[in-house]
Amino acid sequence: LTVGLSAAQAVGYVFLFRSQGQSAGSPVFTSFNPGSVLLVVLCLTAGCVLLMWMGELITQRGIGNGISLMIFASIVSGLPQAISAWWTNPDPVFKVIMPFMALGVIAAIVFIQEGQRRIPVQYAKRVIGRRMSSGGQTYLPLRVNMAGVIPVIFAASIMAFPPTVGQLIPGAEGLATFFSPNGWAYIVGETIFIILFTYFYTAVTFNPVDQADNLKKYGGFIPGVRPGRPTAEFLDRILARLTFPGALYLAAVAALPTILINQTSANFYFGGTSILIVVGVALDTMKQLEAQLMMRNYEGFLK
The missing domain is CATH 1.10.3370.10 (SecY subunit domain)
Structure with a gap:
């Protein structure tokens, strides 16, 4: 399930980045072909699987649920930006x-x-x-x-x-x-x-x-x-x-x-x-x- 969802979202992000780059006038991909798309999708999917593996290691050898702790850290890292947005x-x-x-x-x-x-x-x-x-x-x-x-x-x-x-x-x-x-x-x-x-x-x-x-x-x-x-x-x-x-x-x-x-x-x-x-x-x-x-x-x- 994780690999399937990550691969599907990776493909979606590739086309999203391409459309955003074209609308902004600065293309993200110098050559948009099946080979480059496959390479980017594989890299994003492999990164997701690596994060899942690291989360399982934290769960087994550390304290708390590894995946939840990683998501927790990602959310808390945006706290200064949230405080700034509230103040302004x-x-x-x-x-x-x-x-x-x-x-x-x-x-x-x-x-x-x-x-x-x-x-x-x-x-x-x-x-x-x-x-x-x-x-x-x-x-x-x-x-x-x-x-x-x-x-x-x-x-x-x-x-x-x-x-x-x-x-x-x-x-x-x-x-x-x-x-x-x-x-x-x-x-x-x-x-x-x-x-x-x-x-x-x-x-x-x-x-x-x-x-x-x-x-x-x-x-x-x-x-x-x-x-x-x-x-x-x-x-x-x-x-x-x-x-x-x-x-x-x-x-x-x-x-x-x-x-x-x-x-x-x-x-x-x-x-x-x-x-x-x-x-x-x-x-x-x-x-x-x-x-x-x-x-x-x-x-x-x-x-």
Whole structure:
């Protein structure tokens, strides 16, 4: 999927650069032939695969999700430009409201990202060898947004495909215009893909049947729910109730800046997708750092 998307976008960018160079009077390609196009597409695709490999290395040997951290660094690198654009904005109302709006959106993202439904779990007493292990009560945390920012990244990648096709195929420029990032078609399409990918990724990361089997294996049960299949059905029902509002939250935050741009004509440097990625990656990385510190008996910085 990565190679296919990167190759398709690379072809689209080649024709985009060519058209922009011709319109500006300074051609990007001195000789535009199939060989040069193939070479540029291969270089761009190889660069994308190299970044994916580096991201996997960071995930395996470092802290946090490698791809998310690389996207995080790319977004944060544009922060000085965003601050400069905000400071030089001629609209005084926008200049005053924008910081409070950004803080409100960030606070809402943190609140939803950290929100969870705690399912009580009771462990019965067990005999291990000659010892009697005491039972106890704990909880199983089910987050409102278990998929994180992955659905937003996937949806943005898919929605970048129609404009690429519009730039690639002669006479299909209307497709790129119809799916422009500030258009309603783009917002609706991105919302649908975010909801679909949220359900898909949640189902991949959390399996109620496996969780119920693990609870039964270690003598755990949910009070009022029989172990085994009834527990899996109970967890699946709770997860479905949490996933839908979580998907709507992701779609709303991703579409909010675009809607504000269409209604107020104000220029927002950071989109909702960028804010979601930055806040989500920062929270996940901070939790993993905290876990590493606690594993080594150091005092964590989250108290």
